[in-house]
Amino acid sequence: MNYILGLDIGTSAVKALLMDQEGKIAAENSEEYPLFTPNPGWAEQNPIDWWQATQKVIKTLLIENKIDKNKIKAVSFSGQMHSSVFLDQQNKVIRKAILWSDTRTSAECKEIYQKVGGVEKLAKLVSNPALEGFTAPKILWLKNNEPENYQKLAKVLLPKDYIRFMLTGEMGMDISDAAGTLLCDIKSGKWSQEIIDLLELKRDILPPLLKSITVVGKVSQMAAELTGLAITTKVIAGGADNACGAVGSGIIKPGRVMASLGSSGVVVAQTDQPEADPAGRIHLFNHAVPESYYMMGVMLAAGMSFKWLKESLFADQLDYDSLNQKAAAVPAGSEGLIFLPYLYGERTPHADADARGVFFGISGKHQQGHFIRSVMEGVTFGLRDSLELISERGIEFEEIRLIGGGSQSKLWQQITADIFGYPISLLNIEQGPAFGAAIIAGVGAGIFVDFASIVEKLVKVVNIIEPIPENVVYYNEKYSIYRKLYQDLKLRFKDLK
Numbered sequence: 001m002n003y004i005l006g007l008d009i010g011t012s013a014v015k016a017l018l019m020d021q022e023g024k025i026a027a028e029n030s031e032e033y034p035l036f037t038p039n040p041g042w043a044e045q046n047p048i049d050w051w052q053a054t055q056k057v058i059k060t061l062l063i064e065n066k067i068d069k070n071k072i073k074a075v076s077f078s079g080q081m082h083s084s085v086f087l088d089q090q091n092k093v094i095r096k097a098i099l100w101s102d103t104r105t106s107a108e109c110k111e112i113y114q115k116v117g118g119v120e121k122l123a124k125l126v127s128n129p130a131l132e133g134f135t136a137p138k139i140l141w142l143k144n145n146e147p148e149n150y151q152k153l154a155k156v157l158l159p160k161d162y163i164r165f166m167l168t169g170e171m172g173m174d175i176s177d178a179a180g181t182l183l184c185d186i187k188s189g190k191w192s193q194e195i196i197d198l199l200e201l202k203r204d205i206l207p208p209l210l211k212s213i214t215v216v217g218k219v220s221q222m223a224a225e226l227t228g229l230a231i232t233t234k235v236i237a238g239g240a241d242n243a244c245g246a247v248g249s250g251i252i253k254p255g256r257v258m259a260s261l262g263s264s265g266v267v268v269a270q271t272d273q274p275e276a277d278p279a280g281r282i283h284l285f286n287h288a289v290p291e292s293y294y295m296m297g298v299m300l301a302a303g304m305s306f307k308w309l310k311e312s313l314f315a316d317q318l319d320y321d322s323l324n325q326k327a328a329a330v331p332a333g334s335e336g337l338i339f340l341p342y343l344y345g346e347r348t349p350h351a352d353a354d355a356r357g358v359f360f361g362i363s364g365k366h367q368q369g370h371f372i373r374s375v376m377e378g379v380t381f382g383l384r385d386s387l388e389l390i391s392e393r394g395i396e397f398e399e400i401r402l403i404g405g406g407s408q409s410k411l412w413q414q415i416t417a418d419i420f421g422y423p424i425s426l427l428n429i430e431q432g433p434a435f436g437a438a439i440i441a442g443v444g445a446g447i448f449v450d451f452a453s454i455v456e457k458l459v460k461v462v463n464i465i466e467p468i469p470e471n472v473v474y475y476n477e478k479y480s481i482y483r484k485l486y487q488d489l490k491l492r493f494k495d496l497k
């Protein structure tokens with residue numbers, strides 16, 4: 001039996017998924033790495049940590065499952081988007097990567113609008129607004145704040161492109177990830193020379209653009225020794241984690257929406273038309289499937305809010321199962337407690353780096369379970385904001401598929417159905433992005449004929465969670481309070497800053 005390998009360079013961990021040539025999952029493994037938050041609004045990771053975790057995750061997977069390395073025919077990647085890896089002339093990492101969830105670049109976003117000439121002009125060039133998490137503002141931040149590092153800068157890569165480079169020695173960035181840099185013309189699929197010039201960036205810091213299914217090369221001798229892979233394994237470009245998650249959950253045609261409770265929270269809908277939201281409320285990016293696009297709303301702290309609750313509020317004394325049990329014992333609506341999930345600011349729908357988290361309506365009756373449940377509910381209200389914006393853009397759908405770490409929780413599945421007021425489909429695939437990366441490896445290497453046939457064959461709905469009517473009514477009322485709270489507080493967030 002031959003195999004293909006999907007690697008997802010996530011925010012919390014690198015996840016490896018080994019698929020056999022029939023599309024069956026043969027083995028899975030993951031390895032965590034640290035996240036550094038040296039200042040409020042900052043989020044960084046060390047690319048070397050990703051690479052070391054990747055070596056370990058592959059090596060262990062091969063050894064523990066007694067896999068013959070020569071049987072792995074192709075490997076591909078999914079990766080957290082936008083997070084900038086800065087390399088010098090010798091291809092060495094200059095400083096820690098500045099992540100997608102880092103919001104230090106508000107001044108650079110203003111600078112982009114000034115230089116380009118406003119939101120609409122920018123949307124025309126790159127189909128998206130200037131948001132703190134995107135890559136271009138991070139490059140400008142380096143230029144403005146660490147000129148000695150900018151001086152050394154020779155190439156900018158995204159996380160999975162860095163791992164691909166370490167595996168092969170070949171530089172490149174695939175189009176689905178390049179779309180999130182704010183430097184790429186989504187419609188033509190090329191770097192936008194116009195915006196690069198307007199921002200006065202060096203053109204040669206950007207690597208060649210690739211299709212997600214491009215065969216980039218093979219595993220280098222050195223990487224083979226470090227990972228345990230064979231030098232004959234083909235390396236395929238791969239895609240942005242949300243594009244891969246969409247592939248791995250069947251969001252490659254109209255009519256379906258993916259909601260993901262990962263570190264970030266996203267709502268994704270495929271579209272054939274690259275028509276940007278002129279107001280820039282919803283992202284528009286190239287899909288990993290050629291000639292296809294997707295619209296996406298993004299929350300900065302979905303699973304990350306829950307993880308913060310677990311690690312900070314509960315000092316890691318309860319595991320996820322215990323947190324779920326306590327929350328399940330509390331009625332829907334957390335008896336009036338509402339959480340705003342803006343721990344790191346927010347992207348969709350507010351595009352406000354200064355927003356912050358809030359527990360609203362605390363009373364003497366509220367116990368631990370109320371706080372836990374209200375975090376799950378507040379995050380899900382945030383996802384509903386994105387779902388509504390996607391509907392407003394004229395996207396019609398018949399099905400919502402839930403993925404990401406938070407979707408493992410039965411309670412969160414039900415909360416999502418109740419807050420969306422819509423049935424939620426659960427899939428046979430838990431690791432959407434890594435699964436999508438493995439499919440991309442298979443299509444790129446010619447093991448699978450095309451995306452449409454393999455995705456329909458492999459990705460199946462295994463359960464549908466129906467909304468509970470009385471909860472839907474109650475949550476609708478709470479959602480309208482939730483929405484007003486941000487409006488009421490937005491100036492206070494500025495004061496706080």
Ligand SMILES: Nc1ncnc2c1ncn2[C@@H]1O[C@H](COP(=O)(O)OP(=O)(O)O)[C@@H](O)[C@H]1O
Pocket residue numbers: 010011012013261262263264302303304305306307320321324404405406407408409412
């Ligand atoms: N049993 C669980 N119940 C609720 N949430 C969970 C559970 N397990 C994991 N999570 C959430 O999933 C998040 C990680 O999701 P994942 O999709 O693996 O993230 P990423 O791809 O960003 O690394 C965690 O931050 C946590 O909030």
Ligand SMILES: O=C(CO)[C@@H](O)[C@H](O)COP(=O)(O)O
Pocket residue numbers: 010011012079080081082100101133180241242262263264265266298
């Ligand atoms: O910034 C975005 C999308 O625009 C995030 O969705 C990142 O891509 C990180 O994803 P996860 O680590 O949560 O999967």
